[in-house]
Structure formats: C-alpha cells, structure tokens
Amino acid sequence: MLPAERQRGAYLVTGDRHTEVVIVGGGQSGLAAGYHLRRLGVDFVILDAQPTPGGAWQHAWDSLHLFSPAAYSSLPGRPMPMQAGQAYPDARHVVGYLTDYERRYELPVHRPVRVLGVHRDDGRLRVETDAGSWRAQAAISATGAWWRPFLPAVPGREHFRGRQLHTVDYRNPADFAGQRVVVVGGGNSGAQIAADLAYDTDLTWVTQRPPRFLPDDIDGRALFDVATARRRALEEGRTDTGGVTSLGDIVAVPPVRKARDAGLLKASPMFVRLERDGVVWADGTRAPADAVIWCTGFRPALAHLAPLNLRGPRGHIPTDGTRARGERRLHLLGYGDWTGPASATLIGVGRPSRDAAGEIAHVLRS
Template structure:
C-alpha cells in the first residue's frame, strides 16, 4: 500500500496474533450473518499485523516452549487446534502453524507487514498512521499483546556487566549457550522453562526473588482458565473470598519442568544485589561468574501506538469500563483485547480470549449501530 494511501473501514483491529484473529472470527461471523439475511449490514474491518508471517508472537518463541494444556483445551473459537503427536503439550511451532491455518480458514483480511505508529482521535472516530499509509475507522480494537514490550529491570552495576543481557523475548534455544555460565532471573513460568531447557547444555543458576511455587502437577491451562473465570465472576458479584490462580502457585509444572525439577536441576538462589563486570554479587559480598544473564522479568502491554490519545491510567494500564473491561473510558469506540485479566479473564490465553473477543465485537457492533 503506497505511503500516501488512505483506507477506511468501520473497525480496525491492530494486531494479528491470537487476540486479533479471535476478533476477526466474530467480525467475520457478522459478515456471514449479513450474507444469509440473519442480520443487517455487517461492519467492514481490517486487521493490521506487524509480523511478516502469520502466527503472532508464537513464531518468535523458543522451540522447546510448550503450552500448559493439551490441544483440545487450547483452541480459538470455531476451529479446534489439531492434535499434537509429540511429547508433552503442543509446542510453540504447533501453535504458530495453527494460527496460520486459522487465518486462512476464515479468509481474514490481515494486512502485513504493517507497523502501526500512532492512533489519533478524528471527527469520524480514529485516524491511524502506519508505515504503509493511513487508515480511518470509527472503531479501533487494539490487540497488540505484550511481546514487543519486554521489561528488563535496572540493577545497580547494570552498565558494568561485561557479559550479555537478554530477555525472555530474545531466547531461542539452548544451542548458543553450550558451556557458558548462565544466570536465569525470574520465578515464573518462563524462568522455570528456560532454566530447565538450559540445564543439560549450560552451567545454569536460577535466581528468584522468592522460592518457586509450583502448581499441583495435575493443574493445567484449562484448570487455570476455570479458576480465573470463577474469581472474576465472584469479585463482580461482590464476593471477597474467591481464591485465584496465585493462591495455588506461580509455575505450571509442564512435563519438561517436572523432569528437571525432579532431577534436582531447578534449585534456586535468592536475588542478587548488583551486577559486577564478571557476573553478579549478593549483599554479603559473595559473587558468581556469569557470561549471560537472561531476564525472565515479564512484559508490559504494547500500547505505544495509543499515546496520542492521552488515555486515563488505572493501576498502570488504561482505564476501562467496569461492565465491559475491554472498553476505554476515554473513547467509547476504543477497545483493548488480549492483554490480560484487566481486560477480560484469561484474555491473554488461547482458551480465554474467545469469550472476550465475542463480547468486544458485540459491543463494537452496538456502538456502530444507528
């Protein structure tokens, strides 16, 4: 699309990963309903994706990463993920192929690679600047996820460390770390899985702020989704005693993690105090040599494109409507999809995003109705 081109749609979805595709499925269903005479005119829509290939962020994960659940419990609406015939749960590559098939199956109007630079308010709704031209729309559904917004803590001595500092987003597999001293920092699922992945290749030290808490071995992603959903419903009903996933633990014991844990390969050390040229140092002065630090410190929502809108913040994220947590309080035509529980229970998961996408598309259609 030439840089001078201006395209117009009713609904612009920003992000072509699992959340954007789930929204596309329900928008496409409105189009099918229109064709069959079951509804009025369906809104026009387009999906913009910054990746060169389909598959969302899953195409960038390390090869040994696996889902928390079997394929049957890891599907987007309308089309079940094909069965996985490998060891453990489906791999990241399997998910990426599934998303590619999903996009093609429903002939979703995904434009790539298109990088969104800024979304601005306009008389008719929104004007969206991209590196491939401008789009106007009455509705924007932001579904960019968090993969492109990794967080690396600033530690004392960060500039002194002579080795390499990476983030979860940079990790591709154990091959390039053979024989190295690697410190993996972070007590969540990424830290556990990467430490387990490196255990047979590198000299790994796993550092966590508190002792790791494993969920019961029989708890998988389906159970986590059910627990998170029950908690959200209970809180909405005014019940204060509803426990959440965090009450059970922080780490899902997928097969690779269980194997390394049971072999004694996932022992941890407490968080260090600072970085030094050759590694890390604790408060008591003890040091540990390190060639590489891998920060499994999480991500934040990738919302840089929405900065021109001057959104109201709440608890570090954009403020949303209490009744429909995907709707912006500042712009009723702006929706957030797939960033986590603050915009829908388990909405950052394959199994959880479908219901939130359905409600979001329905709300967007109501907003557009005469």
C-alpha cells in the same frame, strides 16, 4: 476503496482508507476479534506488523510448549488439532494453527503494516501507519506485550561484560553449552528456560521469592477455570478468590517437572548487583557468569495509543470490560486479566473478543 499496490509485502496507499473497525495486531487476539466481527457482518481490517502469520509465537524459544492440551487451546470456531507425539503442543504447532485459522476464515490481514498512532478525528478514529492512514468508527488494540520486554533497574547492569538477554532473545541451550548462565525470574518463562539450560550449562537460577510450583495436575485448562471462577465471584459481589495467583506461579509442565525432580531447579535469592564478571548477593557472595537471561516479564505494548492520552496506573488503560473508559470507540484485547480473565491465552481470549465485537456491532448499528 482507494488505489493501493503491494511492494515487498507492504501496502503503499495513496490516501486515507475507510472501514468500520481497525484491529491493531494479527496475533491470537486480533484473529479472535476478526472471527466474531466477520460473523456479525462488520467491515474490518487487521493490521499486523509481522511479515508472516503466527504473532509472537513465531519468535518463541525452541522448546516452548503450551500449558494445555490442544483441545483446550483453541480460538473461537476452530478447534486446535492435536500434535502427533505431543500432549502439549509446541510453539511451531501454534504458528501453524494460527496460519490456518487466518486463511480458513479469510480474515483481511494486511502485513507487514506498523501502526504509528491512533488519533481522534472528527468523530472517528484515524489510524496512522507506515503504509498510509485508515479512518474507522472503532478500533481494537490487540498488540499484546511480547514486543515490550521489561528489564529491571539492577545496579551494575551496564558494567557486566558478558551477554545479557531477555526471554524474547533466548532460543535454545546450544547457544550456552558449557557456559555459566544466570537465569533471573520465578515465573513460567524463568522456570522453563532454567529447565532448558539445566543439563548443559553451569546454571544459577535466581528468583525474587522462593518459586511456587502449581500442583503437577494443574494445567492451562484448570487455570482458565480458576480465572473464570474469580471473574464470576467478583461480578456477583462475592469474596475475591485470588484467582490463579492463589495457587502458585509456575505450571509444572513436563520439562520443568523433570528438572525439578532431578534436583536441578534450586533457586537462589535475588542478587543485589552485577559486576564486570558476574553477580553479587547482599552478603558479599559472588557467582561468575558468562551470560544473564532476564525472564522478568513484559509491559503492554500500547505506544500506538499514546495520542489518545488514556494511560492510567501501572501503564494500563482503564477499561470497562474491554472498552477504554476514556474512549468509547476503542477496545483492548489480550493484555491480561484487566482486559478479560485469562485474555492473554488462546482459550481465554474467546469470551472477551466476542464481547468486544458484540458491543462494537451494537454501537455501529444503533
């Protein structure tokens, strides 16, 4: 191994380093992949841009809770312990779990190391970082989507004088107490943040279509089962069940259910533009606003893979399972159903991470 030293938490490397597999991203997907590669005896490193363990969970809003009980929110090999007093663990509990998981299995995470690009290089992959280069026979991209928030091109957005935030910027309702707040988005983030703000602000919740709440008894465990059933149906050539989206868009976690049942989560249709002091609907109706929170989703964070020129429709990289069709040495984990059913969830990443690790080990040893 080439000499390296640590300074301010970063690895300063004097030349290329070598390993069999580089995992880009040290969140839940990267850790799950590392667990399986370790069990298969594969040499690997995990490069994580964050200075501390926990992935995107350490940046979530204060009231965020999982959709599932701890027992159904575990990574491979290590059950998540229950959180005292909480049926559904909060984000801080998840951060603690991921930190413990990383240490328990002694996963070789280097942080903070930001990957700048993955390149083809003489039959291998060269991973360029802000701390030097790694050469590997295979790579796993596990960067998720939190780092690439999506903002829709709504007319007048640049003229609005109030605060504009995305889901990634929101922390708690105290920051907006007494203000007029517009929350945009009919998914889980929009519903949870709207519920969070419903008591202490003048709230307007705006959705593209009427919100669809899942039945109250549906949680993350049931959603994973539905996603798995859809995968099996497609693999067996049966009719597409529609998966999770056939049931609804919003999991009625306790805070959402409470606000909904109190009549505080009444959605308005999407407005057509913003103006200096608020939002305007197609019929000319106006609502003043001090802040707009865009809970409008994310796009996969794949800029580091641009040198490989693999992008397909909608910005996705076409895959067979987790393996990129245009680069057999690259696997993708945790970006959504296109890289495995429910693969962006804690419990859902287990199977695709095992499959990716197994395929990589087979290729390396053949």
